[in-house]
Every structure is written in structure tokens, then in C-alpha cells.
Amino acid sequence: MPIRPIHLLLAAAACLALTQAAAQGERPNLNQEPSPEQLLQQPVGGTHIPQREKPQELHNPYEGNSDAVAEGEKLFHHMNCIGCHAPQGGGGIGPPLSDKVWIYGGHPAQIYLSIMQGRPNGMPSFARALTSDQIWKLVTYVQTLSQSPKDTVGKPPQTMQSGKP
Numbered sequence: 001m002p003i004r005p006i007h008l009l010l011a012a013a014a015c016l017a018l019t020q021a022a023a024q025g026e027r028p029n030l031n032q033e034p035s036p037e038q039l040l041q042q043p044v045g046g047t048h049i050p051q052r053e054k055p056q057e058l059h060n061p062y063e064g065n066s067d068a069v070a071e072g073e074k075l076f077h078h079m080n081c082i083g084c085h086a087p088q089g090g091g092g093i094g095p096p097l098s099d100k101v102w103i104y105g106g107h108p109a110q111i112y113l114s115i116m117q118g119r120p121n122g123m124p125s126f127a128r129a130l131t132s133d134q135i136w137k138l139v140t141y142v143q144t145l146s147q148s149p150k151d152t153v154g155k156p157p158q159t160m161q162s163g164k165p
Helices: 005-024 036-040 066-078 108-117 132-145
Strands: none
Touching: 066 132, 108 132
């Protein structure tokens, strides 16, 4: 069946209607679930494409929350993160989380992205297994693994770019 101009017109009208409906829909609470646009603006690791303006810094809504740390620790064990990163984040198959040098960055949004999207050579994506809320709680726990008692709260590990993920 040949594509006729009327078919193209109908397809364009359908796309326009869907775009307008999506634009009018309710947006999620940005404190809990970052938008895809916000996440795509976050630098990953030590190198990234230069940006015209500094992206909005995303903060962990559970930072410093001891209940979230406890729930994040449960998730760390339940999702078998210990299988690759060891029980206290010391590393093994996966890179250590208890040191001060992280390949993909130690800022909350970068950790969130690593958990949500996964990383090459072994880190699976947990986007379909965990909710945004659970990922933030896991981020809260993972951030505590690289802090010694004298560290300041919220200071992310150093980002190191290497040829090996």
C-alpha cells in the first residue's frame, strides 16, 4: 500500500496531539524523580561534552536521613549489590564504593544515573527493578560507604577518568 499525503498528514496530526497532551500532563515531583532532561545534563565521570551553562545540581532528597540509609542498606543487600561491590562496598568484581576515587562520579545525580542506567562491562540497569524513591535511598546508603567519621557530609568522592570502567 503506497503512502499517500493524507497518511502523512494524519500521522503528523497524531504526533502533534500526543506532544500537546504530554506537555499539559502533570510533572512528577522533581525532588523525588529527576526529569530525563535534568539527568542527561549531569556530567558522567571526569570527561563530558562541554556545556553552555552549568546544569542544575540535583540533590538527594534523603541526604542525611538515617532511615533512608537503613533502607538503602537493605536494598544494597536485597538487590545483591554485595555480589559485585562487597558487603561494605570494598569492591570485588565491581569497583569499590568505599574509596575516594569513582569512575563515573560520586555526586548524588551521578550515582543515581549509575544505578538507574547501569554502566558498561557489568553494572546492570535497575530502572525496571527499583522505583525512583528506592534508587535515592540506595544512593543515600552508597554515599555513606566512602565517608569516614571525620568527612564532611555531602562531599562526593573524587572522579577519576580511566580507560577501564
